[in-house]
Amino acid sequence: MIAEPCKPGTTIGIIGGGQLGRMMCLAAAELGFRTIVLAPDEDAPAAQVCNQYMRATYEDIDALNTLAGAADIITYEFENISAAALESISSQLFPPLNALRVSQDRLHEKTFMRENGLPVTDFIELTDRDALAQGLAAFGGSGIVKTRQFGYDGKGQWRINAETDWVADSADMLAQPAILERIIPFTRELSIIIARGHDGQSVCYQPIENQHENHILRRSILPATIDPERSNAAKHIGETLVNHLDYVGVLAVELFDTADGLIINEIAPRVHNSGHVTADACAVGQFEQHIRAICGWPLGDPQAHSQGEMTNILGHEIDNWAGFAADANTRLHLYGKPVAREGRKMGHITRLTPF
Amino acid sequence: MIAEPCKPGTTIGIIGGGQLGRMMCLAAAELGFRTIVLAPDEDAPAAQVCNQYMRATYEDIDALNTLAGAADIITYEFENISAAALESISSQLFPPLNALRVSQDRLHEKTFMRENGLPVTDFIELTDRDALAQGLAAFGGSGIVKTRQFGYDGKGQWRINAETDWVADSADMLAQPAILERIIPFTRELSIIIARGHDGQSVCYQPIENQHENHILRRSILPATIDPERSNAAKHIGETLVNHLDYVGVLAVELFDTADGLIINEIAPRVHNSGHVTADACAVGQFEQHIRAICGWPLGDPQAHSQGEMTNILGHEIDNWAGFAADANTRLHLYGKPVAREGRKMGHITRLTPF
Numbered sequence: 001m002i003a004e005p006c007k008p009g010t011t012i013g014i015i016g017g018g019q020l021g022r023m024m025c026l027a028a029a030e031l032g033f034r035t036i037v038l039a040p041d042e043d044a045p046a047a048q049v050c051n052q053y054m055r056a057t058y059e060d061i062d063a064l065n066t067l068a069g070a071a072d073i074i075t076y077e078f079e080n081i082s083a084a085a086l087e088s089i090s091s092q093l094f095p096p097l098n099a100l101r102v103s104q105d106r107l108h109e110k111t112f113m114r115e116n117g118l119p120v121t122d123f124i125e126l127t128d129r130d131a132l133a134q135g136l137a138a139f140g141g142s143g144i145v146k147t148r149q150f151g152y153d154g155k156g157q158w159r160i161n162a163e164t165d166w167v168a169d170s171a172d173m174l175a176q177p178a179i180l181e182r183i184i185p186f187t188r189e190l191s192i193i194i195a196r197g198h199d200g201q202s203v204c205y206q207p208i209e210n211q212h213e214n215h216i217l218r219r220s221i222l223p224a225t226i227d228p229e230r231s232n233a234a235k236h237i238g239e240t241l242v243n244h245l246d247y248v249g250v251l252a253v254e255l256f257d258t259a260d261g262l263i264i265n266e267i268a269p270r271v272h273n274s275g276h277v278t279a280d281a282c283a284v285g286q287f288e289q290h291i292r293a294i295c296g297w298p299l300g301d302p303q304a305h306s307q308g309e310m311t312n313i314l315g316h317e318i319d320n321w322a323g324f325a326a327d328a329n330t331r332l333h334l335y336g337k338p339v340a341r342e343g344r345k346m347g348h349i350t351r352l353t354p355f
Numbered sequence: 356m357i358a359e360p361c362k363p364g365t366t367i368g369i370i371g372g373g374q375l376g377r378m379m380c381l382a383a384a385e386l387g388f389r390t391i392v393l394a395p396d397e398d399a400p401a402a403q404v405c406n407q408y409m410r411a412t413y414e415d416i417d418a419l420n421t422l423a424g425a426a427d428i429i430t431y432e433f434e435n436i437s438a439a440a441l442e443s444i445s446s447q448l449f450p451p452l453n454a455l456r457v458s459q460d461r462l463h464e465k466t467f468m469r470e471n472g473l474p475v476t477d478f479i480e481l482t483d484r485d486a487l488a489q490g491l492a493a494f495g496g497s498g499i500v501k502t503r504q505f506g507y508d509g510k511g512q513w514r515i516n517a518e519t520d521w522v523a524d525s526a527d528m529l530a531q532p533a534i535l536e537r538i539i540p541f542t543r544e545l546s547i548i549i550a551r552g553h554d555g556q557s558v559c560y561q562p563i564e565n566q567h568e569n570h571i572l573r574r575s576i577l578p579a580t581i582d583p584e585r586s587n588a589a590k591h592i593g594e595t596l597v598n599h600l601d602y603v604g605v606l607a608v609e610l611f612d613t614a615d616g617l618i619i620n621e622i623a624p625r626v627h628n629s630g631h632v633t634a635d636a637c638a639v640g641q642f643e644q645h646i647r648a649i650c651g652w653p654l655g656d657p658q659a660h661s662q663g664e665m666t667n668i669l670g671h672e673i674d675n676w677a678g679f680a681a682d683a684n685t686r687l688h689l690y691g692k693p694v695a696r697e698g699r700k701m702g703h704i705t706r707l708t709p710f
Contacts, residue, residue: 008676008689026381029404032676032689032702049384051403280638283684283707298681305661305684305709321363321387326653329638329660334363334387347387352638354660354709 001198005296006072008032011051012291013071013092015058017044019335019345020077020271023279025049027287033295038067045335046077059085068092075249075294079103079269080150094294095249095269102245103269106148106179116244118237119263121256122182129170135180136160148177153343154215159183184263186256190224193275194238195289196247198296203289205282205302207234210254210274216343220310222277226257233262241267250275250290273312273345280331280350281308306352318346327351356553360651361427363387366406367646368426368447370413372399374690374700375432375626378634380404382642388650393422400690401432414440423447430604430649434458434624435505449649450604450624457600458624461503461534471599473592474618476611477537484525490535491515503532508698509570514538539618541611545579548630549593550644551602553651558644560637560657562589565609565629571698575665577632581612588617596622605630605645628667628700635686635705636663661707673701682706 006012012028014021017039025035025046037050040057047053052070056063058081068074068089075094083101090097102112106123113120124135126145136143147156158173160166161183166173189210196202209224210217224231238253245251252272254265271286279285284292284300292299313324318340324332327349334347361367367383369376372394380390380401392405395412402408407425411418413436423429423444430449438456445452457467461478468475479490481500491498502511513528515521516538521528544565551557564579565572579586593608600606607627609620626641634640639647639655647654668679673695679687682704689702 005677008673009691009693022384026384026404029377029381029691030686030688031680032691034403034691048389048406049381049404283635283686292680298677300680301683301685303684305707318363322360322653325386325647325655328656329658330656331385331638333385336364336384336387336389338364352660 002073002296006033009034010073010295011036011071012295013038013067013074014046014050014077015039015064015067015074015081016077017041017046017053018077019045021046022049022335023276023287023333024075024077024271024290027279027285028291030288031291031297033291036067036071038063043338045337048336058082061085061088064089073294075290076100077270080152095247095251096245099245099247099251099269103267104149106146106151106266107177109267110179112244113264116240118240119261121184121263121265123179126174126178126180129167129174132166132170132174132180136166139180139182142183143180144183145173145178145180148179157215184256184258186258186263188224188226188257189265190226190234190255190257190262191220191272191274192234192238192253192255193250193272193278193286194235194242194253195250195286195293195299196242197293197299198248200243201299202239202242203299203302204235204238205275205278205286206304207231207255208274208277214343216312216314217273218312220274220277222281222304222308230257230262237262237264249293250286276333276348277308277310277350278302278304280310280352281306304355306354309351309353311349311351312345313347313349315342315344315346316340324349329353357428357651361388364389365428365650366391366426367650368393368422368429369401369405369432370394370419370422370429370436371432372396372401372408373432374400376401377404377690378631378642378688379430379432379626379645382634382640383646385643386646386652388646391422391426393418398693400692403691413437416440416443419444428649430645431455432625435507450602450606451600454600454602454606454624458622459504461501461506461621462532464622465534467599468619471595473595474616476539476618476620478534481529481533481535484522484529487521487525487529487535491521494535494537497538498535499538500528500533500535503534512570539611539613541613541618543579543581543612544620545581545589545610545612545617546575546627546629547589547593547608547610548605548627548633548641549590549597549608550605550641550648550654551597552648552654553603555598556654557594557597558654558657559590559593560630560633560641561659562586562610563629563632569698571667571669572628573667575629575632577636577659577663585612585617592617592619604648605641631688631703632663632665632705633657633659635665635707636661659710661709664706664708666704666706667700668702668704670697670699670701671695679704684708
């Protein structure tokens with residue numbers, strides 16, 4: 001909780017220098033805030049647009065304390081930061097450290113959800129190879145092994161079915177703490193982008209439909225084409241989560257839409273790739289909404305003015321920037337990354353269609 | 356003319372550190388460009404969001420040459436810069452120096468328009484007090500004295516009618532080179548925001564309707580409520596101007612809508628306060644459009660996705676930031692200016708209404 005809203009001109013510290021940090025900086029600037037970015041890279045996307053750049057590792061307690069001295073509010077662009085390193089600055093940190101902790105570990109995250117009556121896939125903790133064998137047996141011979149920590153874009157995941165010689169790979173799978181999840185057949189992937197303020201009020205965008213390719217988000221569509229009942233159920237899950245987490249800021253919730261209803265895949269305590277579409281299709285998008293929420297401002301109206309379809313620009317697809325720029329009714333966002341590695345998120349486009 | 360389009364990652368130099376420079380920096384960043392801002396102030400709005408800030412006066416030739424060495428393309432946020440100082444960097448400067456020169460001097464500007472068959476108010480050059488007396492007689496006893504250079508927001512202007520004791524003030528009026536303009540009764544003020552690329556292609560937003568208070572723009576509405584014929588006439592004026600000026604970048608044209616047709620009030624060779632509404636109501640707004648034009652990119656579609664109404668936030672009106680932020684369907688932009696002087700442009704809001 002902050003005592004009062006942050007006035008324009010206040011300095012916001014942002015941990016992480018990638019495209020999410022960059023777009024948070026740009027949104028903060030539109031509201032008259034100043035930004036300091038802390039990241040380890042020599043030339044980070046966010047470093048190009050902030051007031052001040054601090055080059056330091058995320059575990060550098062001195063640097064984090066310096067950041068806390070220079071900034072009034074601190075936020076982060078990714079959840080794989082050491083929570084221990086953030087302890088000493090936690091009074092200024094939003095989303096709150098407790099929410100970060102829950103989301104950093106799949107076992108804690110899923111346990112938290114199950115305990116709060118939220119729909120999650122069946123899962124078990126993998127203490128050893130026997131546990132994996134028992135879990136697979138319980139889930140009908142198939143499942144997905146996921147490392148408890150530090151996974152993203154499909155990294156740290158192994159899919160197992162009846163044909164998989166999992167025993168040969170089990171040393172790899174179990175090298176880090178991991179869980180086994182039941183494979184859920186779903187008709188579509190959805191996400192919820194919800195913001196909650198210091199006062200406990202929350203606003204939720206309409207559900208977004210996501211399409212992945214090679215475990216990387218390719219396309220997000222706002223609003224998802226689902227019936228109003230399921231849409232309300234998705235929003236209700238988001239509201240339940242932010243309230244139970246006593247959350248402040250934007251939370252992203254990935255959901256599977258299944259024959260049996262919605263199931264939570266995972267949460268991210270931050271702005272999210274699938275929410276980029278809101279920044280172009282709504283008056284107040286996820287980046288500004290996050291800044292408003294953590295600074296104690298009135299939350300923005302999540303209503304979309306246009307239907308939006310966001311497509312990620314990956315790797316060397318960016319070489320076609322002129323083609324993307326020539327698309328009518330399309331907003332182009334490039335992240336200022338000098339090197340286009342395969343699968344790297346280089347930018348995105350949003351095609352807008354008025355309703 | 357540039358040989359080929361500037362690739363993402365190219366550095367753009369921006370002369371001027373105010374809100375227009377700031378919003379150009381933000382738009383350039385969205386396209387993956389880097390920015391260097393040159394301005395004399397210690398803490399300029401644009402300095403907060405650029406890659407690099409060069410603190411120098413606009414007449415500092417060494418600093419301008421350093422800027423030209425570090426940036427591939429150079430642009431500016433205001434027309435009151437010494438054209439002589441820009442000579443040595445003119446090959447990188449867009450809009451081109453010739454267009455800047457025309458717009459810097461009301462006498463040249465109006466003469467240029469008259470010579471090109473464009474509708475302007477009657478005007479005469481004020482060489483001395485006799486010329487002023489003769490001009491007033493010719494214009495029916497009234498008129499507006501305007502300094503040829505460096506006027507903005509009503510500064511450097513004197514309105515004279517039958518009751519004005521103009522002789523007493525004439526020394527002030529004629530202290531700098533000036534012209535006298537006929538007073539034109541008009542029904543509304545309009546502006547045209549048009550962009551032209553290096554290839555000679557241009558795109559024009561729909562005409563915008565402007566409301567002034569105390570000579571300062573208060574409100575701009577896109578699109579203006581005028582009939583299609585007049586709308587086309589306004590766009591045609593814009594197209595004629597950019598073609599005759601061999602222009603590159605965004606040009607703003609202020610127009611009076613009168614019983615006898617449209618009359619040009621003045622032009623600005625830059626992004627313009629009345630064009631801010633395009634940044635929120637269109638997929639590609641004036642700031643991005645300007646960056647695209649000067650960098651040789653495909654120009655963006657100027658079609659609006661929503662009706663937009665932009666209102667300037669002046670002076671201490673910014674103290675109501677929380678109220679502005681609470682308005683639904685409204686985008687808020689604050690400029691990062693630490694001190695709110697009376698009449699100073701501190702930010703703006705745009706209310707969006709889907710068509």
